[in-house]
Amino acid sequence: MITELISVGTEILLGNIVNTNSAYLSEKCAQLGLSVYYQTVVGDNETRMKSTICTALERSDMVILTGGLGPTKDDLTKEVTAELLELPLVEDAHTRELLEHYLKEYEKNNSQRRITANNYKQALVPQGALILDNHNGTAPGLIIEKNGKTVILLPGPPNEMKPMFEEEVFPYLRKRLPEVIYSQMIKICGIGESQVAEEIQDLIDDQTNPTIAPYAKTGEVHLRITAKSEDEKECKKLIKPIVRELKARFGKNIFATDEEKSLEEAIVDMLKDQGLTLALAESCTGGEISARIVNVPGASDVFTHGFVTYSNRAKRKCLGVKKSTLKIDGPVSAKCAKEMAKGGCFFSGADICLSITGLAGPGGGTKELPVGTVFMGCCYNGKVITQEYHFTGNRSKIREQATAHALALLRECIMEGISKKG
Amino acid sequence: MITELISVGTEILLGNIVNTNSAYLSEKCAQLGLSVYYQTVVGDNETRMKSTICTALERSDMVILTGGLGPTKDDLTKEVTAELLELPLVEDAHTRELLEHYLKEYEKNNSQRRITANNYKQALVPQGALILDNHNGTAPGLIIEKNGKTVILLPGPPNEMKPMFEEEVFPYLRKRLPEVIYSQMIKICGIGESQVAEEIQDLIDDQTNPTIAPYAKTGEVHLRITAKSEDEKECKKLIKPIVRELKARFGKNIFATDEEKSLEEAIVDMLKDQGLTLALAESCTGGEISARIVNVPGASDVFTHGFVTYSNRAKRKCLGVKKSTLKIDGPVSAKCAKEMAKGGCFFSGADICLSITGLAGPGGGTKELPVGTVFMGCCYNGKVITQEYHFTGNRSKIREQATAHALALLRECIMEGISKKG
Numbered sequence: 005m006i007t008e009l010i011s012v013g014t015e016i017l018l019g020n021i022v023n024t025n026s027a028y029l030s031e032k033c034a035q036l037g038l039s040v041y042y043q044t045v046v047g048d049n050e051t052r053m054k055s056t057i058c059t060a061l062e063r064s065d066m067v068i069l070t071g072g073l074g075p076t077k078d079d080l081t082k083e084v085t086a087e088l089l090e091l092p093l094v095e096d097a098h099t100r101e102l103l104e105h106y107l108k109e110y111e112k113n114n115s116q117r118r119i120t121a122n123n124y125k126q127a128l129v130p131q132g133a134l135i136l137d138n139h140n141g142t143a144p145g146l147i148i149e150k151n152g153k154t155v156i157l158l159p160g161p162p163n164e165m166k167p168m169f170e171e172e173v174f175p176y177l178r179k180r181l182p183e184v185i186y187s188q189m190i191k192i193c194g195i196g197e198s199q200v201a202e203e204i205q206d207l208i209d210d211q212t213n214p215t216i217a218p219y220a221k222t223g224e225v226h227l228r229i230t231a232k233s234e235d236e237k238e239c240k241k242l243i244k245p246i247v248r249e250l251k252a253r254f255g256k257n258i259f260a261t262d263e264e265k266s267l268e269e270a271i272v273d274m275l276k277d278q279g280l281t282l283a284l285a286e287s288c289t290g291g292e293i294s295a296r297i298v299n300v301p302g303a304s305d306v307f308t309h310g311f312v313t314y315s316n317r318a319k320r321k322c323l324g325v326k327k328s329t330l331k332i333d334g335p336v337s338a339k340c341a342k343e344m345a346k347g348g349c350f351f352s353g354a355d356i357c358l359s360i361t362g363l364a365g366p367g368g369g370t371k372e373l374p375v376g377t378v379f380m381g382c383c384y385n386g387k388v389i390t391q392e393y394h395f396t397g398n399r400s401k402i403r404e405q406a407t408a409h410a411l412a413l414l415r416e417c418i419m420e421g422i423s424k425k426g
Numbered sequence: 427m428i429t430e431l432i433s434v435g436t437e438i439l440l441g442n443i444v445n446t447n448s449a450y451l452s453e454k455c456a457q458l459g460l461s462v463y464y465q466t467v468v469g470d471n472e473t474r475m476k477s478t479i480c481t482a483l484e485r486s487d488m489v490i491l492t493g494g495l496g497p498t499k500d501d502l503t504k505e506v507t508a509e510l511l512e513l514p515l516v517e518d519a520h521t522r523e524l525l526e527h528y529l530k531e532y533e534k535n536n537s538q539r540r541i542t543a544n545n546y547k548q549a550l551v552p553q554g555a556l557i558l559d560n561h562n563g564t565a566p567g568l569i570i571e572k573n574g575k576t577v578i579l580l581p582g583p584p585n586e587m588k589p590m591f592e593e594e595v596f597p598y599l600r601k602r603l604p605e606v607i608y609s610q611m612i613k614i615c616g617i618g619e620s621q622v623a624e625e626i627q628d629l630i631d632d633q634t635n636p637t638i639a640p641y642a643k644t645g646e647v648h649l650r651i652t653a654k655s656e657d658e659k660e661c662k663k664l665i666k667p668i669v670r671e672l673k674a675r676f677g678k679n680i681f682a683t684d685e686e687k688s689l690e691e692a693i694v695d696m697l698k699d700q701g702l703t704l705a706l707a708e709s710c711t712g713g714e715i716s717a718r719i720v721n722v723p724g725a726s727d728v729f730t731h732g733f734v735t736y737s738n739r740a741k742r743k744c745l746g747v748k749k750s751t752l753k754i755d756g757p758v759s760a761k762c763a764k765e766m767a768k769g770g771c772f773f774s775g776a777d778i779c780l781s782i783t784g785l786a787g788p789g790g791g792t793k794e795l796p797v798g799t800v801f802m803g804c805c806y807n808g809k810v811i812t813q814e815y816h817f818t819g820n821r822s823k824i825r826e827q828a829t830a831h832a833l834a835l836l837r838e839c840i841m842e843g844i845s846k847k848g
Binding site: 016017018019020021022023024026027028029030031032033034040041042043044045046047049052056059196197198199201202205208217218219226228284286288289290291292293294295297298299301302303304307308309310311312313314315317318321322351352353365366367394396397398399400401403404 | 436437438439440441442443444445446448449450451452453454455456462463464465466467468469471474478481496497498499528531532534542544545561562563585589639640641642706708710711712713714715716717719720721723724725726729730731732733734735736737739740743744773774775787788789821822825
């Protein structure tokens with residue numbers, strides 16, 4: 005079923021807010037196997053809204069609109085939709101009652117704010133529409149079926165729209181779907197986007213059902229394999245050989261086969277499984293690697309110490325980097341990375357310590373040591389390995405890449421046991 | 427000039443990524459006085475992309491496309507645009523050279539990664555297009571003028587698109603505009619969005635030229651005052667009384683009046699001006715505050731130590747938090763925050779230390795200490811203050827808010843001198 009998303013609101017066109025509703029709804033539609041071909045944002049303007057909805061109704065089976073259901077004169081989504089579908093607006097007694105209750109409560113708690121009569125325009129609904137109560141605001145949601153098309157109107161604020169979609173729209177749509185959709189994720193690190201693309205080109209060229217879609221993230225590539233069929237069992241059967249093939253091709257570079265699992269989560273899981281603790285010694289990334297690790301709920305079980313040693317003094321005092329190393333090799337050197345990793349293990353008592361030191365710029369670069377030079381160290385089982393990287397881009401891009409590669413290196417060290425690499 | 431934004435990418439239609447590019451470009455267009463009537467997202471599909479671009483060219487004067495300029499077969503934006511505008515694709519020698527250099531550097535530093543031939547398709551450009559070098563990636567940007575319409579193609583990754591827009595597209599567009607648009611930014615922290623909105627309602631109700639547009643960020647509100655006139659001098663004259671009024675209303679909560687200045691940059695500037703050094707002691711934010719500070723070029727002059735003390739042991743060993751405090755008050759307590767801040771100053775020798783400890787969830791909450799409870803401490807001049815916060819949302823949302831409020835608290839402490847607050 006071809007589905008189209010329309011967000012209504014001049015505030016989105018002015019860049020005042022980021023359109024997170026479309027991302028949320030797109031993901032939900034993908035999960036339901038609905039094909040979203042277009043997302044459109046249009047302002048609170050009658051003519052342009054009409055033409056946008058008309059176009060959507062022509063080319064799609066279902067249109068989901070968010071926003072413009074409020075009480076003000078600018079809020080036109082319901083009025084325009086009803087007119088286009090030739091449905092009169094009638095007052096819904098139940099909605100009117102809920103509205104009266106909600107507004108009375110609101111006035112009681114916000115003594116300085118008055119409720120104006122235009123609020124009651126929210127009780128008007130297109131005749132025959134299915135009404136979705138709004139438990140977090142005043143505008144009800146609406147589902148309209150006419151001439152083989154489905155139009156769904158939802159309130160704009162995400163905290164009203166999301167629970168309404170979750171509780172009412174999602175089950176409604178699931179019931180109506182003829183086919184089952186099932187997808188499986190394969191997440192890869194340590195190989196670049198274009199190399200992955202090349203290595204799966206033959207599979208993509210031949211694909212019909214299932215399909216493979218690659219998504220590039222910094223330092224990672226995600227492949228989503230999606231199958232459509234009569235039931236989930238059949239979908240899984242279709243996906244299985246593709247997953248097997250991808251596992252054969254990318255082997256140890258696959259860090260997750262789970263939609264939700266991040267690289268840092270995979271690392272935390274590995275550490276937990278092996279009963280290991282982790283410390284991090286960061287200079288140029290300034291805490292970003294720690295922040296990624298801490299993003300994993302339960303990271304506290306394995307991650308004990310993070311040292312952000314941005315000054316030479318901190319490198320010496322917190323990590324025991326030698327004065328002579330800082331003087332002769334400099335803070336951006338393999339030797340410094342090595343001593344940071346070793347010191348990190350020593351001072352924290354953790355089993356593994358990853359260290360990173362580099363030049364993120366924009367200033368400070370020389371011919372011998374250009375901006376983007378990054379050294380990483382990893383200490384594990386008393387051995388330390390170091391690696392040198394050269395990243396390009398601006399300061400934040402260099403740091404983002406350094407963080408992504410540090411996580412990939414850390415995963416590799418845990419997986420292979422550092423002794424094999426050292 | 428009517429402008430339309432088109433984002434190309436199936437990953438947006440599948441909800442894999444949030445379309446932040448459109449929000450960024452919309453804000454920039456508003457700043458330039460360009461009217462954005464539509465934002466559209468379309469997938470990597472030739473037919474639908476063609477029809478979307480055609481529609482946009484019919485109803486708008488300028489179309490800005492992002493995404494789909496990469497090396498893979500899916501990347502079609504340039505090809506489709508060139509075909510619609512009837513422009514042949516020709517190889518640009520300069521772009522080819524840059525690409526070769528970039529890819530060689532990349533291969534050198536990532537020995538296990540091979541560069542594939544399809545990368546060179548990025549050196550093909552529509553004949554006559556203005557080429558914008560990409561300093562943070564491989565796909566160049568393109569500006570095409572034909573039949574009175576302007577089409578601008580930009581790479582999809584925000585860290586490539588934004589600097590390109592800022593450095594090349596913005597000045598290009600500014601020169602072409604008939605009227606001069608001038609805007610001034612006022613950035614506020616430490617006051618909520620709705621309070622700011624309420625306090626400027628009277629100014630917004632009366633506005634014609636200049637206009638005030640509020641933008642809410644986590645923990646910050648940005649107000650952009652924009653004037654249109656014949657010349658910049660006249661614009662500045664129009665803006666001046668509004669800026670004066672806003673400064674009178676928000677006083678010390680204004681941390682920047684500069685478009686580019688971030689809160690962390692304002693803090694680093696203040697520390698430099700006062701010759702102070704900073705340490706950070708983070709638990710629940712896990713390095714995020716450090717990472718924000720390190721994001722400022724030159725932060726190394728003032729930021730010496732970051733302690734990410736995620737375990738109780740680390741809090742004791744690195745910061746000297748008492749065993750009894752952890753046992754009786756617990757790690758999420760005002761007392762722990764106080765000892766962390768004090769210990770941070772002591773062990774680092776820094777003048778100021780901000781500490782943070784809290785419960786980001788999802789697990790671990792109790793009735794007395796619900797998820798979202800965060801304590802911060804700040805030690806300066808031998809005195810320590812603490813503050814308690816309660817944030818809502820999921821783990822990452824709580825940590826994001828905690829980081830934003832920590833920076834605001836840090837700024838306040840530096841500004842007021844902690845003795846006044848203590």
